Amino acid sequence: MSTRLPVVGDDPVFSAEQPSSPRVLERAQYTVEVVSDSGEGAQSCGQILGTVSAKMGNGVWTVEIIPAEVQPPPRNPAGASGNRVRIGSGPVTNWGDRTDLIVAFNEQALLARHRLDALEPGAVILIESMWQDHDDEGIRAEWSAAMEELGAAGYRIIHVPAHEQCLALTENPYLGKNMFMLGILTELFDRDTALIGAQIRHRFRKKDESVAERSIDLLELGIAWARENLDFRVSVPPVPGDRDMVVMNGNQAVALGAVAAGMELAAMYPITPATSVSHQLGEMFERFGGIVHQAEDEIAAAGVAIGASYAGKTAFTITSGPGLALKTEFLGLAVMTETPLVLVDVQRGGPSTGLPTKVEQSDLLAAIFGQPGDAPHVVLAPATIEECFHVMVTARRIAETFRALVIVLSDANLATGVQPFPRPELDQAWIASAPDQSPVPEGKAPYAWDEQTGLSQRFIPGQPGGMFTVTGLAHDERSKVAYTSDINQWSSAMRSRKIAVLGQTLRPPSLNGDDAGDLLIVGWGSTKGAIEEAVARARDEGLSVSSLHLTFLSPLEPGLAEIFSRFQKVMTVEINYSDEPDGPFVTHQNRRRGQLSWLLRAQTLVDVDCWTRVLGEPLRPGAILEVIRSNCGAGGER
Numbered sequence: 001m002s003t004r005l006p007v008v009g010d011d012p013v014f015s016a017e018q019p020s021s022p023r024v025l026e027r028a029q030y031t032v033e034v035v036s037d038s039g040e041g042a043q044s045c046g047q048i049l050g051t052v053s054a055k056m057g058n059g060v061w062t063v064e065i066i067p068a069e070v071q072p073p074p075r076n077p078a079g080a081s082g083n084r085v086r087i088g089s090g091p092v093t094n095w096g097d098r099t100d101l102i103v104a105f106n107e108q109a110l111l112a113r114h115r116l117d118a119l120e121p122g123a124v125i126l127i128e129s130m131w132q133d134h135d136d137e138g139i140r141a142e143w144s145a146a147m148e149e150l151g152a153a154g155y156r157i158i159h160v161p162a163h164e165q166c167l168a169l170t171e172n173p174y175l176g177k178n179m180f181m182l183g184i185l186t187e188l189f190d191r192d193t194a195l196i197g198a199q200i201r202h203r204f205r206k207k208d209e210s211v212a213e214r215s216i217d218l219l220e221l222g223i224a225w226a227r228e229n230l231d232f233r234v235s236v237p238p239v240p241g242d243r244d245m246v247v248m249n250g251n252q253a254v255a256l257g258a259v260a261a262g263m264e265l266a267a268m269y270p271i272t273p274a275t276s277v278s279h280q281l282g283e284m285f286e287r288f289g290g291i292v293h294q295a296e297d298e299i300a301a302a303g304v305a306i307g308a309s310y311a312g313k314t315a316f317t318i319t320s321g322p323g324l325a326l327k328t329e330f331l332g333l334a335v336m337t338e339t340p341l342v343l344v345d346v347q348r349g350g351p352s353t354g355l356p357t358k359v360e361q362s363d364l365l366a367a368i369f370g371q372p373g374d375a376p377h378v379v380l381a382p383a384t385i386e387e388c389f390h391v392m393v394t395a396r397r398i399a400e401t402f403r404a405l406v407i408v409l410s411d412a413n414l415a416t417g418v419q420p421f422p423r424p425e426l427d428q429a430w431i432a433s434a435p436d437q438s439p440v441p442e443g444k445a446p447y448a449w450d451e452q453t454g455l456s457q458r459f460i461p462g463q464p465g466g467m468f469t470v471t472g473l474a475h476d477e478r479s480k481v482a483y484t485s486d487i488n489q490w491s492s493a494m495r496s497r498k499i500a501v502l503g504q505t506l507r508p509p510s511l512n513g514d515d516a517g518d519l520l521i522v523g524w525g526s527t528k529g530a531i532e533e534a535v536a537r538a539r540d541e542g543l544s545v546s547s548l549h550l551t552f553l554s555p556l557e558p559g560l561a562e563i564f565s566r567f568q569k570v571m572t573v574e575i576n577y578s579d580e581p582d583g584p585f586v587t588h589q590n591r592r593r594g595q596l597s598w599l600l601r602a603q604t605l606v607d608v609d610c611w612t613r614v615l616g617e618p619l620r621p622g623a624i625l626e627v628i629r630s631n632c633g634a635g636g637e638r
Contacts, residue, residue: 022233028089030189030236031096031120034181035082035113036105037074038067041178044203045103046083047418049185052195053085054247054420057238059092060085061529062249063618064416065113066357075139077112084118087189087236092419093384093529097622099123101188101234103181105162106131107146114150116617122154124232126184128177129159158230160184165225169217179215183222189234193223244423250388250414254344255280257392258316259288260424262431263342267293267304268318272356273412274346277318298323302330302343309339310470312435312460314396316342321350321363328370331405333472335375335495338447338456340399342392347411347525349616358616359412361525362576364595367407368554374492376499377405379554383528386421387551388414393430400432402498403458409553411575413526413618440465445477447491454497499555506552508559513539513546516566518632521547522608523573524596527619531573534624543632553599561604569631571609572597573624578612 032049036042043064050062065082072079086096098120104110104127113119131143150157162180166173173180179200186196197216204212248256255277258266266285268278281292295301301317308315319327324345334341347363349355367379378398382391388410395406437460446459446468456477459466468479474491476482511520512532523531528549535547546567550557564570574594579586593601594610601608611627613619 022231024233024235026235027100028236029086029092029096030088030101030234031084031086031099032185032189033065033082033084033099033102033113033118034178034185035065035080035102035109036178037076037109038069038072038079038081040081040105040174042082042103042105042109042181045178045182045185046085048182048196048199048203049189049191050083050085050087050418051247052191052199053087053189053236053238054245054418055195056192057240057245058236059088059090060247060419061092061095062086062416062418063095063413064357066416068355068357075106075108075142077108077115080109080112082109089237089239094533094621095417095530095618097620101126103160103185104128105177105181107143107150110150111146114153114155119153119155122156125150125155125157126160126181127157128162130161130163132159160225162222165221166218169221170214176214176218179218180222180225183219183224184226184230185222186219187223187226188230188232189236193219245420246423247418247420248385249276249416249418250382250385250410251276251346251416252280253385253388254318254392254408254410255284257389258396259285259290260389260426260430261393261396262314263316263392263396264289264313264432265291265293265305265308265315266318267295267301267308267315269295269298269301269323271298271320271323273348273415274318274320274323274344276415277344277346298326299330302327302334305343306330306334306337306339306341309334309341310337310461312437314340314400314432316344316392316396318344318346320346320348320356321366322353324363324366324370328372331377332371332373332375334405335371335377336472336474337470338403338458338495340403340458341405342395342399342408343405344392344408344410346415347409349614355616357412359526359618360575360614360616361409361411361527362595362614363409364524364553364576365598367409368599374496375405376496377407377554378402378499378502378552379407379409380551381409381525381553382414383523383525383549383551384421385414385417385419389421389424391551396432397430398502400458402455402502404498404502409525411526417526435460437463439463446470446479447475447477447494449477449491449494452497453501454494455501456494503552503555503558506555506557508563509548509550509557511546511548511563514544515546517544517546518568519543519545519628520564520567520570521545521573521624521628522550522570522596522600523547524550524553525575527573527575530619530621530624533621534628537621537625538628538632541629543628545628545632550596553596556599556603560600561606564600564604564606564608569609570600570606571611571627571631572600573619573627574610574612575614575619576612577614578610 597610
């Protein structure tokens with residue numbers, strides 16, 4: 001047995017001396033991070049751990065830690081790259097509060113996470129030890145300073161000679177160290193080595209077979225090192241369910257949902273964090289009759305999707321915030337021509353190019369109101385990775401039934417996070433039926449709006465008797481350009497009426513908690529898991545708080561004003577910016593509020609408050625719990 005490596009800090013749970021058998025820490029949930037410089041594979045290490053844990057029956061939620069630059073300088077805290085994996089014996093719906101154990105490939109990436117308050121007090125740190133004896137005196141000094149700062153924080157720090165160990169199997173440990181560290185985690189959490197090996201082979205399936213085999217050798221080396229040197233293990237027992245599960249991230253779920261919905265064309269221009277939807281489609285779409293079109297820019301991508309839809313295909317386009325702005329004029333064209341179109345916006349931080357790799361929910365008002373003129377359309381927001389799959393079916397059906405633009409607002413938290421969910425039972429009714437190409441009755445107009453619903457028949461090019469000239473200009477029922485006031489008023493009313501009809505088909509949202517009380521938290525999108533966990537903790541403390549989560553944002557789900565009236569205070573929790581109510585020069589009248597808060601105040605005339613943060617990371621349930629504690633029993637504006 002090898003000599004124990006240095007341990008810094010005092011931990012009341014784990015002994016610093018190696019016992020004859022490792023101490024096993026039983027946990028219902030446990031959070032792990034793997035961080036490195038960009039390009040060293042920490043993300044792959046965490047993704048494989050999360051995916052295999054989910055396949056073993058654990059609840060899992062993963063969050064990628066991605067630097068904004070493609071290749072930031074090495075050993076720079078701002079360039080930390082990696083993955084956080086929260087593993088549970090039951091369902092896991094968010095990334096939690098802080099990390100219990102972190103694997104770091106250098107001390108600078110580790111410092112970045114420490115300074116962001118990402119680590120639990122007393123967290124276990126497994127740190128690559130090569131830097132303490134580095135040839136560069138400056139690096140040695142950085143190491144010493146970091147160890148002093150981290151040691152003072154009370155963490156348990158375990159030095160891991162990963163570079164030295166990996167040299168036995170590879171000339172370049174920088175390209176294999178992640179598999180060695182994955183081996184350590186495999187042993188610590190008693191992960192299924194066969195599943196780990198299969199996942200490694202799948203990840204490297206497009207490379208030479210030797211890459212996967214060397215990776216598995218490095219994995220086994222890490223397992224052996226952990227057995228020899230670590231005095232603890234972590235047990236988070238999986239709880240097998242009675243349903244088959246699938247494991248994927250939100251972008252993969254969007255892609256598979258598009259296939260399940262019978263969509264036939266995806267047009268896009270690469271943009272973070274939306275691009276991997278097209279990567280997933282690129283591997284499979286053709287097998288289902290679909291086409292992935294990479295356009296020369298965002299504007300062209302929208303035009304291609306609209307053109308395909310006009311021709312009778314079921315088409316959608318994929319983007320993020322900057323691309324949504326560029327597509328604006330074409331989205332107005334889809335509304336004016338009443339051409340069915342689905343747009344998936346994977347939100348990121350803004351404005352402009354903003355925070356390309358960080359999560360925000362700042363596109364809501366742009367998605368609803370961003371088009372010039374009156375352009376009524378539908379906006380949906382999935383809240384879970386499972387909903388990312390099903391929302392594509394819903395969006396496709398609404399777009400084609402109502403001849404409407406439907407915007408789906410996902411975000412970076414959903415896009416890259418991995419979670420298991422029940423395998424969908426496919427339904428033939430999800431798939432778009434072939435367009436009606438029977439002869440058009442003589443005299444039938446392409447925009448013969450039904451006065452009650454605003455709906456009209458969709459004509460397909462080549463349909464006998466269906467020839468007409470399509471235009472983005474104001475037009476009458478025959479699609480003839482018309483600028484008269486009465487026609488413009490009537491056509492505007494018909495385009496709007498369709499959205500009102502859709503709204504009448506929706507059900508009021510369900511409440512999480514009691515039907516009435518001191519405080520109601522309202523959320524949308526990927527914040528659902530964190531909000532509901534915080535509400536559950538607060539209710540366990542005896543606080544009178546409930547929550548509801550909105551999927552339909554335009555039109556809004558019905559009954560909100562009546563629901564709000566049953567609570568002393570209503571507030572939104574969102575990942576976008578709002579002024580603090582006591583900020584300099586901020587008044588109750590001029591305060592900039594969270595985007596959903598703004599929308600709800602306008603629609604319900606209720607004084608809806610808000611708590612928002614734009615930290616570039618998902619919300620933590622502990623932070624929301626503090627907000628609940630400070631607002632329960634406080635009616636009106638804070």
